[in-house]
Amino acid sequence: MAAKPGYIPTSYKYDLAFYKTRLQRISVAVLAFLLLLYPVRMFGSKPDAFQVRQLTVATTIVAAIPTAFALNLLTGLAGQVSMGTAAFIAVGSFMAAAFGVQMGLPMIIVLVLAVVVSGVVGVVIGLPALRLRGLYLVVATMALHYVVIFLARKYQDPRVGVAGFRFKKPVELLGITFTSKVWYVVMAIFAALFTVLFVNLKRSRYGRAWEMIREREIAAEVLGIDVTRYKLLAFTVSSMIIGFMGALFAYRLRTVQVESFHLELAIDYIAIIIIGGIGTVHGPLFGTALVFGFPFIITEFSIRLPKESGVGRFLSTEIYNINRVLYGAAIVLFLLFEPRGLAAIWGRVKTWFALFPFTRERA
């Protein structure tokens, strides 16, 4: 919040309002309009290869936002560090494979089942987490990742082998065939919904209880917060959201293979909330845009360089690895210089404009 006298709440109505100012309301509406208009620009005409790649990366970004919020809820609010994100995405995706591909159940039922199963797995993981804290929890969730991936592989290998499970035809719902443009819009809507959910959870009694547990567990207990219940709740809600998005992920790509769920994917999501700003509302939005958007920009840049030159050839053959190095460097630099992430930088930019003529005097 910018250091501006106009933001002091003087009434409950103001304090409870989702948007504090008219400018916020307008800017969110404009942003939503632009984001939804973006693929519409490409409807009708046949998009070229660059536009297809743009749409793919844009969909990846918006589709990652709910998962990032789920992890931000668990790690950022409740303080429970999890390296199990990729495992939960795998649980959701494999539910889609088992119920959607193998049994041929309709998508809605599959999504419900994926949420229920992921929630149950979340509780199971949450139970040891009640005994473990800090670094031990990191290690436990990492171990869990490998166990889940092993089970998924044991399910996949005898049935379909390395090719993975494939959905024969694209999703059709309410007479709409889900093309890549439709998927973008659907994912953007989910991203918006989960953003609102996070904002409201963060400022509800649940969010306050989680933040209290994160800051000082024993103090939270003394204040009457049922730590066990709230921790389990954080694990359950977070894994349900991630499982749901995992099932949608399977339907969107129309394929499920255990090979897509590396431990690196879980680290990607931790990086997203760190780079974005842990525990903040803006964090997952900025973080996903940077973590998935930045490699795209580098890649597009590298394929436009002339192949003959040494630099161009080096960049184009090693682009995946160069992206890893830059991405690791981004994590390192943020931790060193701005541990509160892009959200804090955003806050400073806002303050700079809010105090405009007097911005030399920094607080």
Add this chain to the structure above:
Amino acid sequence: MDQVLDILVSAIPLGFQYMLVGLAWVVIFRSTGVLNFATGQFLVFGALAAYTLINDVGAPFVVGIVLAALIVGLLGMVSYTALLRPMAGQAPFAQVIMTFGLSIILVGLIPIIWGDAAQRIPSPYENKPLINLPRGTFWTTVGFATMVVGGAVLVGILVFLRKVRVGTQMEAAAERPLLAAQSGININRLFSLSWGMALIPAALGGISVGLATAVGAPLAVLGLRALAPVIIGGLESIPGVFVGSLIVAIFESLAILWLGSDAQDASVFLLLLVVLIFRPYGIFGRPEVRRV
């Protein structure tokens, strides 16, 4: 039954590999309280550096290995000074994330330098059954060398930390950094040294794998698996990691025998998970006491 005996015999050199890598976690955790999740990348780096030194540069076998281990040690010292030292005093979680950042950089850097193919470190010594044991079981040259080097490293670290002046200073700095600093110990130099010292055994573990089979980027997961003996041993105990390594190696070998080779990662991590749930402080560790 002979098969099981064979497994048990060959699990012992494997246990020493685990111990070498596990020591890297323990020594760093004891001194700086950080779990270094880049351990796996460092061990791959060390093994591939040994490959380049021996195969391409033409360094003598032993010189190449020692040099590669020292390079990794130096890299560890630089990493600590540049990345972890500025994070001192921050939440353990933030420091762990820093090691993730470091590991991602190395994950990208290693294929840029060495490519994607797995390499076998060339050796002048034939990797053949060297020491014959009852009922046709044996230890290979590499296996036996790993046990000798591993045992020497284990004893060396124990003696260093208890008898050598710098080592006892290191223990003091780990126990009470503030008091140690006030008694005139340069704790930053010691912490950096402990990172270097810790990663040398990890590199040796990687080199041992590179001599026996082959080494490539996927070997990094050995670094994560080595957390199992570390946790079983109690996270801070050096003898503990030795016992834990033997347990994990036997467990893993039996799991592979009965469930197939793709159970390797899962069996070790399942064991780790079970230990964490029922005895998080391990066999040699003490239960954590939380102060209000």
